Amino acid sequence: MQFEGQIRKMTTENHSPINYYWNFKDDFIVMNQLLGKKIKISFDHYECLGCHEDKEIYQMGYCKNCFFTLPEANPSIINPELSTAHLGIVQRDLDWEQKFELQPHIVYLANSSGVKVGVTRLTQVPTRWIDQGASEAIIIARTDNRYEAGMIEVSLKDIITDKTNWQRMLKNDVPEVDLFQKYHEIKSYVNKDFIQFLVEEPEVLKLEYPVNSYPDKVKSLNLKKTPIIEGILKGIKAQYLIFEDNSVFNVRGHEGFYVKFEI
Ligand SMILES: [Zn+2]
Structure with missing residues (x-):
């Protein structure tokens, strides 16, 4: 079977183990069903998540122009403490920023390769933790907006x-931590x-993740260098x-790549 489309991050459902879905425009694949099976992903062209043009992806699935102009990639997306929507101060598009940033946020501790702190919108629980490969997580603060959560994180x-050490996370090299005690x-800080x-x-x-066995070391695949990935x-x-060969493919890191997907 063959599918094709722009890569978006996989959607997830928290079960034991977590369910993963790869979404195309009119179709989706239940990825858990492909464990033990061969798949092939071939890079065809780019399709920027912002302008949908065939322009090289720069970051977060956006071409350079979209990355530096769209509100979806404004600096407070990466650094929440820079959010100014609560002051009515525009960064790129005040309407968009007020909708996104003036809603309940949380600060969390998660253990994916050791303890990390992070911020996300309340609606992104537990999606955000799954996307980072956390083994466990706790909410330590609930705020009214992005700025307040960012200030707590800082x-x-x-x-x-x-930060997450993605190699350790993928090898499941996760130290035992009591998150409650850590909190x-x-x-007091x-x-x-x-x-x-x-x-x-x-x-x-x-x-809990759908993994048959964890790799001892990991080799990261990149569609720019390896346009056809098979395994x-x-x-x-x-x-x-x-x-199986311990190579790993970061789906989210390839948002905006348009691919053919064969099962
Ligand atoms: Zn673009």
């Missing part, structure tokens, strides 16, 4: 990383102006496909 960045250790948003008794959510799928974690 006050914790000196003591906890905000109580770091609570939160900027005093924002402590009213902290959660008293966070609940731990555990996540037997042995697992899916975060937004990565893991193949």
